[in-house]
Amino acid sequence: MLxxxxxxxxxxxxxAVTGFVAICCLSLYSIMKQDMxxxxxxxxxxxxxxxxLSTRYAMLHNDRQHLGSIIANIGQHQGVEHLRxxxxxxxxxxxxxxxxxxxxxxxxxxxxxxCHSGEKxxxxxxxxxxxxxxxxxxxxxxxxxxQPIYNEPSCSTTSCHYHSPTQKVLGMLDIGLDQxxxxxxxxxxxxxxxxxxxxxxxxxxxxVAALLNRSFFVPLKKLLAITSDxxxxxxxxxxxxxxxxxxxxxxxxxxxxxxLNDTREAxxxxxxxxxxxxxxxxx
Amino acid sequence: xxxxxxxxxxxxxxxxxxxxxxxxxxRTRSHQGLWxxxxxxxxxxxxxxxxRIFPPLTPQVKKMLGTPPSSNMISALLVVYAFxxxxxxxxxxxxxxxxxxxxxxxxxxxxxxxFYFFSGVLPENFWxxxxxxxxxxSLESYHIWSLSMAQIREExxxxxxxxxxxxxxx
Numbered sequence: 001m002l003x004x005x006x007x008x009x010x011x012x013x014x015x016a017v018t019g020f021v022a023i024c025c026l027s028l029y030s031i032m033k034q035d036m037x038x039x040x041x042x043x044x045x046x047x048x049x050x051x052x053l054s055t056r057y058a059m060l061h062n063d064r065q066h067l068g069s070i071i072a073n074i075g076q077h078q079g080v081e082h083l084r085x086x087x088x089x090x091x092x093x094x095x096x097x098x099x100x101x102x103x104x105x106x107x108x109x110x111x112x113x114x115c116h117s118g119e120k121x122x123x124x125x126x127x128x129x130x131x132x133x134x135x136x137x138x139x140x141x142x143x144x145x146x147q148p149i150y151n152e153p154s155c156s157t158t159s160c161h162y163h164s165p166t167q168k169v170l171g172m173l174d175i176g177l178d179q180x181x182x183x184x185x186x187x188x189x190x191x192x193x194x195x196x197x198x199x200x201x202x203x204x205x206x207x208v209a210a211l212l213n214r215s216f217f218v219p220l221k222k223l224l225a226i227t228s229d230x231x232x233x234x235x236x237x238x239x240x241x242x243x244x245x246x247x248x249x250x251x252x253x254x255x256x257x258x259x260l261n262d263t264r265e266a267x268x269x270x271x272x273x274x275x276x277x278x279x280x281x282x283x
Numbered sequence: 284x285x286x287x288x289x290x291x292x293x294x295x296x297x298x299x300x301x302x303x304x305x306x307x308x309x310r311t312r313s314h315q316g317l318w319x320x321x322x323x324x325x326x327x328x329x330x331x332x333x334x335r336i337f338p339p340l341t342p343q344v345k346k347m348l349g350t351p352p353s354s355n356m357i358s359a360l361l362v363v364y365a366f367x368x369x370x371x372x373x374x375x376x377x378x379x380x381x382x383x384x385x386x387x388x389x390x391x392x393x394x395x396x397x398f399y400f401f402s403g404v405l406p407e408n409f410w411x412x413x414x415x416x417x418x419x420x421s422l423e424s425y426h427i428w429s430l431s432m433a434q435i436r437e438e439x440x441x442x443x444x445x446x447x448x449x450x451x452x453x
Contacts, residue, residue, distance in 0.1 A: 003436075008429060012376050012422060016369045019418025023365045026411035027358040033407060034354060 006217050014205045021204075025197045033186055040143055040182050041131040048147035048175045051083070059149075068094050081142045081176040085149075088171055133179070141183060144176040219243035223250050295449050302442045306435055313431035316424020319385030323392065323416045330396040330412070333405050340401070351402040358408065361395055365415045372422040381430055385423045392416045 051074055058067040067085075075083040075096025084095035092100045130146050149171045223246055293301065329336055340348075368388065375382060395412045399405040 003429075003432065011425060012373060015418065015422050015425065016373060019414060019421070020365060020369055022414045023411055023418065024362060026414055027362055027408070030404070030407045030411060031355055031358055034404070 005220070006212070009212060010205075010209050013208060017204050018201055021197055021200055025193050029190060029193055032189065036182060036186065037133075037143075040177070040179070041145070044143055044145040044175065044177050045130060045147070047177070048145045048173055051175065052147055052149055052173050055085075064094075072096060079178045079181070081136060081140055081178050082144075083175045084173075086172045086174065088167065088169065093171070136176070141179040142176040143179050143182070144174060147173040147175070149173060215243070216246070219246045226250055227253055295445060295452070299442065299445055299449065302438050302445065306438050306442070309431045309435045309438065313428045313435075315383060316385055316420065316427045319389060320417070320420045320424060322386070323389050323420055326389065326393055326396070327409075327413055327416070330400075330405065331409055333396075333400055337400070348401060352398065354399065354402050354404040354408065357395065357398050357402065358411065361408075361411060361415060364391065364395075365418065368419045369422065372419065372426060376422075376426045376429075379430065381427075383423060383427050385420055385427075388416065388419050388423070 051070075054074075055067050055070050058064075058070060071083055071085065071094045074080065080096070082096060084092050084097075084100060086105060087093045090104050092103050092105070095101050132144050132146075134142055134144070136142050148169050151167050151170050227250075374380075392412055392415065395415075396405065396409075399408045399412070
């Protein structure tokens with residue numbers, strides 16, 4: 001069975017088409033997934049920037065109650081896993097979770113190491129390094145953005161409190177967004193691509209196999225049956241004329257066998273005649 | 284039948300021995316594709332566990348290597364490579380060429396694993412490289428197996444004729 005024409009025809013084509021379609025779908029899925037994650041990260045950075053701009057007035061006037069209220073309200077928004085503000089020393093000064101306030105973060109963790117990996121902290125942070133993905137203690141996949149709060153001229157001149165003009169970064173805003181909706185979208189996209197791939201494979205490989213079977217393998221089996229015994233060419237058992245070259249091949253073969261049978265009969269008749277003639281001569 | 288190296292005419296018994304040896308070599312060759320698939324599977328295991336086995340690249344190493352190509356570019360190259368390799372294998376199947384390049388493909392696929400690893404996107408693209416390798420190596424394996432089986436059948440027919448002749452001489 002493994003050496004049959006059907007196997008040698010369908011197996012390489014099926015393998016090649018199936019494999020290539022699978023490769024393209026897997027590559028396309030990973031590209032689209034990365035694009036969706038990049039879009040989600042950009043959306044998160046926009047939200048972080050919005051929060052920083054929203055809290056600017058409260059920070060300028062050192063209105064800590066107002067600032068805390070803004071952080072708490074935004075932090076209650078659906079999809080926000082964590083929202084906190086660090087000061088220059090790394091202490092959490094405002095947070096959605098009140099129990100975190102006063103804690104100091106580790107500068108070596110991801111999200112902080114982007115600036116603090118060298119001897120001197122970096123003053124600018126690339127957009128890519130502002131983003132990190134992890135699973136929090138509740139098992140929720142989080143997309144977190146870290147937005148620096150840069151010093152401005154007005155920050156060092158107000159009367160309530162001031163920052164030194166030489167201090168570049170006053171603190172950091174850290175916001176974490178639930179990736180659940182993104183993961184659901186990715187899962188849906190994955191499911192749709194699998195269904196599309198399977199349908200494509202069934203149509204291509206199945207269609208080619210079915211057409212080949214109908215046009216070639218079925219008449220080939222009939223031809224094998226007709227030509228299995230060359231001595232008795234049963235003219236009743238003929239291959240239908242709708243199979244193109246195979247039908248012509250079957251007719252040619254039957255003509256050859258018919259001529260062979262005629263020749264054998266003629267030879268047999270000649271032998272009988274010569275025997276009768278020999279018998280008559282001897283008698 | 285004569286010995287190709289010395290030109291000496293071989294006796295029927297020597298011919299029989301030579302045919303049996305040829306059949307044995309062809310059977311060994313027919314399994315070479317499976318060895319290539321097994322070797323590729325072994326290289327894929329550390330790739331699959333790369334985030335656990337290999338330490339993250341230090342900034343010094345990243346600086347030395349330079350900016351990696353984007354993952355989209357590597358994926359596009361992977362699709363082009365898969366397409367070309369599959370076409371070449373199908374061409375060899377069509378022509379009946381005995382050439383086998385399975386182990387070269389393993390080298391190329393390891394390079395793709397490395398590129399994705401240095402770009403930091405190997406976990407997302409591991410299955411695409413694995414599917415590429417399995418497709419190409421399976422086609423190569425099938426081609427070599429099919430060709431070897433056809434040659435073995437020819438040798439066995441020749442061997443049957445030879446053994447009938449040896450039997451008649453006795």
